[in-house]
Amino acid sequence: MRDEIISRLNNIRHTLHAVEKESLENITAEELEQALKQDFDVIEEHPDDPRGASCLLLCSIHKSPIHVVCAPHEDALIIIIVYRPDLNIWKDDYKQRRSVK
Secondary structure: OHHHHHOOOOOEEEOHHHHHHHHHOOOOHHHHHHHHHHOOEEEEEEOOOOOOOEEEEEEEEOOEEEEEEEEEEOOEEEEEEEEOOOOOOEOOOOOOEOOOO
16 A cells, blocks of 8 residues: 555645645645655555545654545545544554554
8 A cells, every 4th residue: 555655645636624624733735745755654554445445644744643544546645634643542653543441
């Protein structure tokens, strides 16, 4: 999945939902795209998503962790949603979900 994402980093498209969330998180599309081009980790892969294969990425903007749900589609990378991970849900590395009690 990582190679599929890297090959589409020069053609990133943001859904309306992603743009709205970026605005709420005070993140610009340009900041997000630059962060993804610098480095990211694939946290989860969802190849069987009924809407098409997607994945959850972890990147960093201004040293702050950001989660990005995206989908490689044709020649583009579609940004579906962007959010700052909640430590009540995610472990300190922001890569693993906490156990539900």
